[in-house]
Amino acid sequence: MKLQHFVAEFVGTFALVFIGGGAIAAAQATQLSAGLIAVALAHGIILGVAVSATMRVSGHLNPAITFGLLVTRHIDALMAAVHVVAQLTGAVLAAYALKWLLPASVTLATRLGGQSVSLETSTMQAIGLEAIATFFLAFVVFGTAVDPKAPKIGGLAIGATLAAGILAIGPFTGASLNPARSFGPAVASGIFEGHAVYWIGPLLGGAVAALLYEFAILRRDPAATK
Secondary structure, eight states, X not given: OHHHHHXXXXXXXXXXXXXXXXXXXXXXXXXXXTHHHHHHHHHHHHHHXXXXXXXXXXXXXXXXXXXXXXXXXXXXXXXXXXXXXXXXXXXXHHHHHHHHHSOHHHHHHHGGGOOOOOTTSOXXXXXXXHHHHHHHHHHHXXXXXXXXXXXXXXXXXXXXXXXXXXXXXXXXXXXXXXXXXXXXXXXXXXXXXXXXXXXXXXXXXXXXXXXXXXXXXXXXXXXXXX
């Protein structure tokens, strides 16, 4: 069972980092005028597809989501560790794949698709933006996947929420909403500048959303807890 979870989380997170980072590199290489929209769509589509493909087994693909499930006791500590290790491993190997396969000038300019905080945005502002955007993402995960009464729409809503988050805060923080999404490119590029933002914000937002949905909605609905 743990192997199934590891493989699902590894493949899904690899896909997110590879396609997301590749879209950023493509926008840079082609000087695409609608770069932010293209990047948001690429991330949203691949996350939606990857979640749909893996949700029968797990479908987290994000340490912030796994953390939210851990603090609400939907997953135990050992299984959470398996998920996070798989996510980080998939993210790192995907970033290295981009480094090996794309032109060096593009990967250098885009940090392999890694995020960075804009000069006009303070560290606290960046943490707040990442936390709020990840809050929405985790809340949607609980409302469409964790809740037993959730609508059967696969990863569509989850992917759309990520795309919306990138459109909203991408110019200010790079819109990670996922520590693994930032960790892989940081390792492969060797650039960890501002990296704490992409752990503190998403983990905080994911935990708050999970706790709010769990105690304000799930546990107040007798039919959902049977």
